[in-house]
Amino acid sequence: xxxxxxxxxxxxxxxxxxxxxxxxxxxxxxxxxxxxxxxxxxxxxxxxxxxxxxxxxxxxxxxxxxxxxx
Numbered sequence: 001x002x003x004x005x006x007x008x009x010x011x012x013x014x015x016x017x018x019x020x021x022x023x024x025x026x027x028x029x030x031x032x033x034x035x036x037x038x039x040x041x042x043x044x045x046x047x048x049x050x051x052x053x054x055x056x057x058x059x060x061x062x063x064x065x066x067x068x069x070x
């Protein structure tokens with residue numbers, strides 16, 4: 001676990017180990033969540049990076065049964 005210091009401008013620098021582990025680049029956007037009194041940073045990735053990530057997934061029962069009376 002890494003400790004960081006919040007600057008007078010409320011800025012935080014990601015430690016090098018964290019940047020390397022998440023492959024974060026300068027200027028990259030991140031989502032910030034507050035959950036259960038914690039701050040969670042989630043890197044926003046280009047949609048092209050998701051290409052092929054679901055290859056081989058079983059799609060047999062993904063859709064719900066449609067109610068005919070609707």
